[in-house]
Every structure is written in C-alpha cells, then in structure tokens.
Amino acid sequence: MFKKPEHKKFLLVGLLLVALLATGFAWQRKTVTLTVDGQCRKVATFASTVGGLLKEQGIIVQPHDKVKPARGQHLAEGLLVVVQHAHRVTLTVGPEKPRSLVTAAPNVQQLLQEQGISIGAKDLVRPSPDTQLLDGLKIQVIRVTEKEEKQAVSLPYTTREVPSTEMARGLTATLQRGQNGLAERTWRVVYHNGREVERQLVGTRVLRQPRPAVVRVGTAQSISRGGQDIRFKYAVEMVATAYSYTGYRTASGHSPRYGVVAVDPRVIPLGTRLYVEGYGFATALDKGGAIKGKRIDLFVESHRQASRWGVRRVKVYVL
Incomplete structure (x- = not known):
C-alpha cells in the first residue's frame, strides 16, 4: 500500500535528471558560420573554441595562414570564423625583378594592399585585381606613363614644269629653286615600365610652307644649223x-x-x-x-x- 507512491517518486526524479542532462547538452551545441578560402557554410558544433572547431572539421592551419578570430577564441552562437590559406605567388612591380611571396590575401587586390603597392590611374594589373590567389600565380603591375613629344619634320616641295618650245626636248632649266617647308608634329607616346609601346600622332602645325620649284622643260625636236633643219x-x-x-x-x-x-x-x-x-x-x-x-x-x-x-x-x- 505504501510502496507504490515511493516508486512514483523515484520515477519523477529520474525523468528530471534526464531532462537536465538533455538541456545541458543543448546548451553546449551551437551553430557557427565557417568560411574557408572564400567558401562559406553553416556548421553545428560542440567545440568550445575556434581551434577546437578547426580540429573537429579537419582543417589544417599552417604558420602563414590566417584565422579570424584567433584559435583561442571561445565559440558563440552565430560566430563567423574565417580561414584563409596562404599561397606562394610571384609578384613583379614595374621594371623591378620578380619576387616570390607567401601570402594569405584572398585576391590580387588585397595582396597589393598588403604589400603597400599603390596603383596609378593608368597602371595595368595582370591578372585583374579580383582574381583569387592560387599557388604559382604570376602577378604583374605595369607602370603606364604618357608624354607628348614634339618633332620637327620637313615638308617636301613640289615641282611645277613650264613647257618651252625654245628649248630642246630632254633639256631643263630651273626658273625657281624649290624649298622644303617645316612642320611640327605632336605625338602622344605611351610607355610600359619605361619602354615605348604606342605612338599616336595628335596634331601637326605648319611652321613654314614649302616653296615649289619651277622648271622650264624643253619640247622642241628640231634645230637649224648652217641652213639645215x-x-x-x-x-x-x-x-x-x-x-x-x-x-x-x-x-x-x-x-x-x-x-x-x-x-x-x-x-x-x-x-x-x-x-x-x-x-x-x-x-x-x-x-x-x-x-x-x-x-x-x-x-x-x-x-x-x-x-x-x-x-x-x-x-x-x-x-
């Protein structure tokens, strides 16, 4: 008669313990966002720190890799964890010699920012700044400069022929000597790393007009000598x-x-x-x-x- 209520009491205590344990495990489980080399995914984890999460996910981190937040940071619900693996790339800036770099920058643009390299408005970056970094990638910054060049050029004169029946065919006589003119040409010259790659004529100014030559040209085909034609x-x-x-x-x-x-x-x-x-x-x-x-x-x-x-x-x- 008195044992039955005792049994119910123990059953209630057991159920309470199970609920408490389940609630405790729920408190330990959390969902975070993990981004590895730009690839983003949601991860449910019982790890307590960023380092534990990486170990749990099998992600190996080398000395040059970047992890944010730090591996000792405690995980919290909704935390964003970013892992960027380092790559060995070759960078050439202007006429300088190529240099090898190990960097965790995600793309070309951030690598240049990391290296403190400024890009002029006309400079060229190859490959494009938004290119993702990969091992062995070759990056080139081409310094582009432009300048105007003035060039003096000769304008050739023309020759005007004046036929003359008073001169034998084949003979000529200069009535006015020709003189070349003078002009100034303006060129826009483009240089890549100090080497000329393009030259475009943008204007011509005549400084002196050419003066044409005037030549008398014989047309006669007979002469009279000693009364003989x-x-x-x-x-x-x-x-x-x-x-x-x-x-x-x-x-x-x-x-x-x-x-x-x-x-x-x-x-x-x-x-x-x-x-x-x-x-x-x-x-x-x-x-x-x-x-x-x-x-x-x-x-x-x-x-x-x-x-x-x-x-x-x-x-x-x-x-």
Whole structure:
C-alpha cells in the first residue's frame, strides 16, 4: 500500500535528471558560420573554441595562414570564423625583378594592399585585381606613363614644269629653286615600365610652307644649223673632251676617224647617230675607261686640235 507512491517518486526524479542532462547538452551545441578560402557554410558544433572547431572539421592551419578570430577564441552562437590559406605567388612591380611571396590575401587586390603597392590611374594589373590567389600565380603591375613629344619634320616641295618650245626636248632649266617647308608634329607616346609601346600622332602645325620649284622643260625636236633643219629625239648636256689617233681600233671595231665619238653605252648606246654642238654629226662607236656617265670623247685629226678643244660642256642631240 505504501510502496507504490515511493516508486512514483523515484520515477519523477529520474525523468528530471534526464531532462537536465538533455538541456545541458543543448546548451553546449551551437551553430557557427565557417568560411574557408572564400567558401562559406553553416556548421553545428560542440567545440568550445575556434581551434577546437578547426580540429573537429579537419582543417589544417599552417604558420602563414590566417584565422579570424584567433584559435583561442571561445565559440558563440552565430560566430563567423574565417580561414584563409596562404599561397606562394610571384609578384613583379614595374621594371623591378620578380619576387616570390607567401601570402594569405584572398585576391590580387588585397595582396597589393598588403604589400603597400599603390596603383596609378593608368597602371595595368595582370591578372585583374579580383582574381583569387592560387599557388604559382604570376602577378604583374605595369607602370603606364604618357608624354607628348614634339618633332620637327620637313615638308617636301613640289615641282611645277613650264613647257618651252625654245628649248630642246630632254633639256631643263630651273626658273625657281624649290624649298622644303617645316612642320611640327605632336605625338602622344605611351610607355610600359619605361619602354615605348604606342605612338599616336595628335596634331601637326605648319611652321613654314614649302616653296615649289619651277622648271622650264624643253619640247622642241628640231634645230637649224648652217641652213639645215636637224630633227632629233632628245638632247643631253654632256662634258666633251677630244682625242686623236691612238693606233687602236674603236670598241666597235671601226677605224677612228672624224665623226667617231666615245660614250658610256649605259647613257648612249653604241651605234647611235648624234649631232654634237660645235663638232657636227657623229656616231657613237667607241667607249673608254674614263668615259662614264654624261661624258663624250670626240675624235679629231691631231693632238693639237684635241688640246685646243680642251674640256667643255656641249649639247648632244640624239637623232
């Protein structure tokens, strides 16, 4: 009769102990946010510290890695725990030599901030600042500068030809000498790490206009000498000398005689018929080692005549 109430009393005490134990375990369990290298997830844990949480999750932390808050920090409901593993990267700034770094910065931009590297408005960062860091990543900061350069340039003159029936075809005379003009060009030059990579013309200012040359150009194809009209293809001004008998035949195999002249075949082909001012009709049948370019050597009957001729400029008409 009296044992039954005693049994109920013990049962109530047991239930109370179980509830107390369950409530205690619930107090120890908490949910935190864990971010590892930018990857975020919710974690339910019974760990009491950040270090215990990392151990529980199997996350290994090296000396250069970053953990926030510190591993000794007690965990609380809703706490944010951030782990950023370090990476070995190569950084080159401007013309400097590349350097190897171990950093826990999450991306390129934060690495540059960590290293105290300022980026100019025109500087280039490769890869882009928001690129996540990985082992072996090569980062380059290109220093970009621009400047204007002035350049003086010559403006070539033009030539205006004035036809003249009073001059033989092939001959010209300068009526006005040409003069080049002068201009100033402005260039925008872009440099990457001190080396030119782009040049753009942004303006030209004329300082002096060019002055054209004026040249009289002969068109006549006939002359009158000794009452005889002589028609020709064109005329050439040449330096004329004279020679007499040498004991040798000409280059074309003919015997030298009056009317045989020596020329440079590159200027006047052998066999060409000519009229030489002050000499008369002639044929180009000879050549000589000293007869180069616009030179002509005229055969005369004696050394005295050759000496008397000397060296003079003549008009040679190609018939």
